[in-house]
Amino acid sequence: MLVGMQQKVNPEKWKFAPHVLSLETSIIREILKFSSQPGVISFAGGLPAPEMFPKEDLKRIAAEVIEKHGDVPLQYSLSRGVPLLRELLAKRASERGTPSKMENILVTSGSQQGIELLARAFIDPGDYILTENPTYLGALQAFNYYRARYATVPMDNDGMIIDEVEATIRKYNPKLIYSVSNFQNPTGVTMSEERRKQLVELAAAHDIPVVDDNPYSDIRFKGDRLPTLKSFGGDEVIALRTVSKTIAPGLRIGWMNGPDSVIRQFEKVKQCTDLHTSTFTQLMVYEFMNQGLAEPHIERIKADYGAKRNLMLKTMDETFPEGVKWTRPEGGLFLWVELPEHMSAKALFDKAIALKVAYVPGGPFFPNGGGDNTLRLNFSNCTHETIVEGIGRLAKLFKDNA
C-alpha cells in the first residue's frame, strides 16, 4: 500500500456536484423493498407482466439478428440509431396519423433517456417545466437532476385542465410542457381530443416545446385511439415512445420523434453520452416489428391487462367504502385512488403492509407537494386471485381507517 492509500475515500471529499449528492433514490424502489416481502400482494410496481413476454419469438429473433444482419448487430453504429429501425418506426408513426420520416427519429435507451436528453438540453437550474399534477415520477427525477421547478396544472377525467394552462404559462414562462397524454402514469387518465388541440395551440402561440411521453397508447382496452399531440402539433411536439410496455423493457429501446433540426441537436448529445443504443437490441425490435409480431402480441397484452383492469374495478365497486373515488382507465397499467381528504395514503402504508398488501402513496407524484390522500394501483403485474384478495384487503384497510 502506498502512503495516503490507507484512508477511506469519502465521496464528499471528492468534488461531486451537490445536486448529485442530494439525489434521492426513487421512493418507489424503497416501497418495492417492503412490497416484495413474502406474502405481500403488491399493486405498487409498474412492471409489465413477465408471463406476457414474447419469449419464444424473442429467443428465435435473437439468433436471427446475427443470421440475417451479420456483423451489423455487433458493430458500432450511428448515434441516431439503426436506419432500418428508424425507417420502420417512422413508417408506423405515419400510418397512425403522425407523418414522420426517419430523419425525425432518434433511438434512445428507453424513453427515460429521451426525458433526460430533453431535460439536459432545455433546463437550467430554476427553469420551470409545465406538467400535469400529478405526473410521472421518473420524469421528475430526471428534471430534478437539473434543478427544474414545476408549474403544475390540475387534472380531471379529461386530463390537464386546459383553461388553466395559459395563465400558468404567463405566470411561470416554462421552458417545456411535459405531458403523459395517454393512460397517464400515475392516474390512468387520457387527455381528450379537444384538449390536445388546445394544448398544442397554446404551446405554439408561446413557442414552448411540448413533450408527449407516450409509453402506453398501444395498450387501449376500450374506446377509440385518439390522435396524438404530435398529429395536431407537428414540429412543436416531441413524442417519446418505447417498447418497454409492449415488447420488453430489458431491451432498453425507446425513441424520440421530433423535427429533424431538433433531432440533429440531440444526436450530438447522444453521441457524447453513450455513442449509441445497443445495435443488437435495436435489430431485435426491428425484426419483431417487421415480422408483424407486434400487433398480435399487443392484442394479447390488451386482453390480459384489460381483464385484470375490469376485475380490479369490479372488485373495487363491490368492496370499497363510500367516500373513496377512483379512475376508470381505458388502457395502460395503472389506476388512481382518492381517499377522503382527511386520510393519508402514506400514513396508511404501514398498516397496509401489516395486512400484506402494497400500493404507491400518491404524494411523490405531485411535484410541488400535496396529494396525501391519493394512491396508485398497478393492475398489469398481478393475477386474478391476488386482485380479488388484495383489493379486499385494501377495502378493509380503508373501512377500518375511515
Place this chain on the structure above:
Amino acid sequence: MLVGMQQKVNPEKWKFAPHVLSLETSIIREILKFSSQPGVISFAGGLPAPEMFPKEDLKRIAAEVIEKHGDVPLQYSLSRGVPLLRELLAKRASERGTPSKMENILVTSGSQQGIELLARAFIDPGDYILTENPTYLGALQAFNYYRARYATVPMDNDGMIIDEVEATIRKYNPKLIYSVSNFQNPTGVTMSEERRKQLVELAAAHDIPVVDDNPYSDIRFKGDRLPTLKSFGGDEVIALRTVSKTIAPGLRIGWMNGPDSVIRQFEKVKQCTDLHTSTFTQLMVYEFMNQGLAEPHIERIKADYGAKRNLMLKTMDETFPEGVKWTRPEGGLFLWVELPEHMSAKALFDKAIALKVAYVPGGPFFPNGGGDNTLRLNFSNCTHETIVEGIGRLAKLFKDNA
C-alpha cells in the same frame, strides 16, 4: 393545421443550452465519410475487425439467455447492473490483481457512458481535467460538453511524463486525472509500472480522483501485463472497462470499478439517465464470459491484430522516409506517427485521399491545440494486403511532401 403551426420550428428559437448548439459532431466521423469512399484504404477508423466477432457463439448465447434466465433478460433490472454479471466482473478483476467486490461495479452503456457520468458528476464549467497530451477524442467530447478545460501533460514512450504532473496539479488544481494507461488511443503508448505508482501517489496526496480508461489492456501482443492503476491506487482510482474491443461494441456493455461509496452516487445518476443498461445484452456478456469463451476469443484477436501490427511496422520500417517517427505499441488497435515539424498531417489529408489512403490527423487529440505534424493509424480493421498497399501509399505521400 392550426394557427401558428405552419411556421417551421427552428431549434435556435427553442431554448437549447448554448453549449449544445455549439457541440461539434466528431471530426473522426467527418473523416470517416471521406475514408469510406470506394477504393480508399482506411487506417482512420477505430472499429474492431468485424470478421473477428464471435458470431456463432453469440448467436447461440443470444437464444440461451432466455432459455437459462427466463424473464430476467427481458424485464427491468437494477440501475447498478445485473448482479450475476457484476459478481463475475468483480471476480475477474480480483483475479487480475485489482481486489473488487460486486459493490464496486456499475454497469454502463459502453465506457463512453462511464466517461460521461464522471464528467457530469465532477465538472463545472471552467474546471480543469489533467490529461495526457494527446488523449482520447471521445473523452474530450464528453468533457467539452461540460465546458471543462485541460491541464495537459506531455508523453514519451513510457506514457505521461510524471515529473511534470505535480507542477501541473499545483498550477491548475484539476478536478480529475484522466488517463488511458494501456495502449493509449491515439498513441498506442503504455504507462510504465513505475509511473503508474507515482501517478496514483501524487493523486492521493492531492485528493484528486484518477480515471483509468482501459478498453485495450486485454489485447496485448507482447511483453508482460502491467499492474493496473487501481491495483496501486485502490479507492483513489475509478477504472472504466468495456467489452467493445474484446467481444462486440454493438452490445454496449461497459462498467465502472470504483469505491462503493462513489458507485452509490453514480447509481443515482444512472437511474435518472436511462434506468439501467440492457438486461439482455448484460446477460449475453455474462454467459460469454462465464462459459469461458472470453479468453480463447481474446487470444484469437491478439493473434490477428498482432500480426497486422507487425506487418504494419515492418512495412513502415521498410518504406517510410527518414525524419518520420512512430510508436511500436505492445497491444491495442492504434499506432502514432510523427512527421517532421514542418509537415501538417491535416494539410496532407486531401492528398492522401487523392492517393486513396486515409488516416486521422493528430491535431484534434490535443485538447489545447498543437500536434499538426502527427497522425493516428488503426491496424485492427484492415487486411494484410491493404496494410502493405496503404502504408506504401503513405510512404509515397510523405516522401513527395517532405
